[in-house]
Amino acid sequence: MSLVTTRAVLLRSHPYSETSQVLRFYTESMGAVGVMGRGVRAGSGKGGNGLDSFAEGTLTLIVKSTRDLQTLKDFVPTRPRRALAADVRRFGGAAVLAELVLRHAGEEASPPLFDALSEGLDRLVASSGDAVVPTVLQEAWRLVGVLGYRPALDGCVACGSPLGDDLARFDLGAGGLRCLRCSPAHGGPRLGPRARAQLAALLDGEAPAVLERPRAHLRLLSDFVTWHVAGGRPLPSLQFLVDLMEPPSVA
Numbered sequence: 001m002s003l004v005t006t007r008a009v010l011l012r013s014h015p016y017s018e019t020s021q022v023l024r025f026y027t028e029s030m031g032a033v034g035v036m037g038r039g040v041r042a043g044s045g046k047g048g049n050g051l052d053s054f055a056e057g058t059l060t061l062i063v064k065s066t067r068d069l070q071t072l073k074d075f076v077p078t079r080p081r082r083a084l085a086a087d088v089r090r091f092g093g094a095a096v097l098a099e100l101v102l103r104h105a106g107e108e109a110s111p112p113l114f115d116a117l118s119e120g121l122d123r124l125v126a127s128s129g130d131a132v133v134p135t136v137l138q139e140a141w142r143l144v145g146v147l148g149y150r151p152a153l154d155g156c157v158a159c160g161s162p163l164g165d166d167l168a169r170f171d172l173g174a175g176g177l178r179c180l181r182c183s184p185a186h187g188g189p190r191l192g193p194r195a196r197a198q199l200a201a202l203l204d205g206e207a208p209a210v211l212e213r214p215r216a217h218l219r220l221l222s223d224f225v226t227w228h229v230a231g232g233r234p235l236p237s238l239q240f241l242v243d244l245m246e247p248p249s250v251a
Contacts, residue, residue: 001064003073006030008059009117010051010075011098015041022069023051024102025059028114031107035061037072050077054084054094054121079118083125089244093124093136095237100143103230116146133214134207136241140221141203149228152176153200165193170220172227189220215245 006029013023016036023035040051050057057077061070084094097120105113120139127135144150155162157176167190169183170176177196178187191199198208199217211217222238 001062003060004030004063005058005060007056007114008033008075009056009098009114009121010053011102013037013051013053017041021051023072026101026105026114026117027059027109028111029109030063031109032102032105033061033107034069035059035072036069040072050075050080052077052080052082052085054081054098055079056081056118056121079122081121081125084121087128087132089132089136089241090124090127092237092241092244093132093139094121096136096140096235096241097121097124097143099235099237100140100147100225100229103233103235104147110146113143113146116142131207133218133241133245134202134211137202137211137214137217137221138205138207140225140238142205144221144225144229145203147229149175149224150203151224153196153203156182158182163193163196167192168196170224172223175224175228188223189216215242218242218245 006027008025008027011024011026013021016022019039019041021037021040023037025033025035027033055077056079057075060074062073063070084090097117101117120142123135123139152175156179157171157174158178159182161179163177163179166179168177168179169190170188171178172188198211201208218241222234222242226232226234
């Protein structure tokens, strides 16, 4: 056994007993790690125990290589991020980032992924109103890129021709755009030049001041992540955000 101290973000927790929780952290030095927190549900006192979803801090573990769950010794939050819970879209967006990391990240350390996750959660804390969904999209696409799955938008993935001002279809399997000449009649979603420009801005970490058709952007992200990152299983948190953007029904 060894004692390990590392920066960490708490991505998920669930009860194990009346007094204990199973915690899933993404750490700077160990990647994704499961942790048994014994006694953390019992009488945490005023201010809580700091084990709030998406909190970041200094994690100290007792690590044994033969165990699936390591033992929590201490977690000292430095970024509690409780403001995320004040807005359902912000909290849902944070859940999207957490699920992306949990679905794909392994036990190997990736400091760039840790930094992207940390900075993305901080930007969500600072976002409000109509800026929340563009921030979710910007930070989720950033994580997709760090994981190695950035889509290709520079030209047709089949023939290589520039797309110019023409419509194109998003080929999920190929991970990029096809010109209409190379697309099947009933291929993926169609993107015009303005939608492609907004998607390219999101991929480059620039949330557009006015994002057109945010629900369509969320659906495209969900479909792409399902295909390339999440092993064919949609992220429930992304579907939740898509549903939130559903226009009200007319009586």
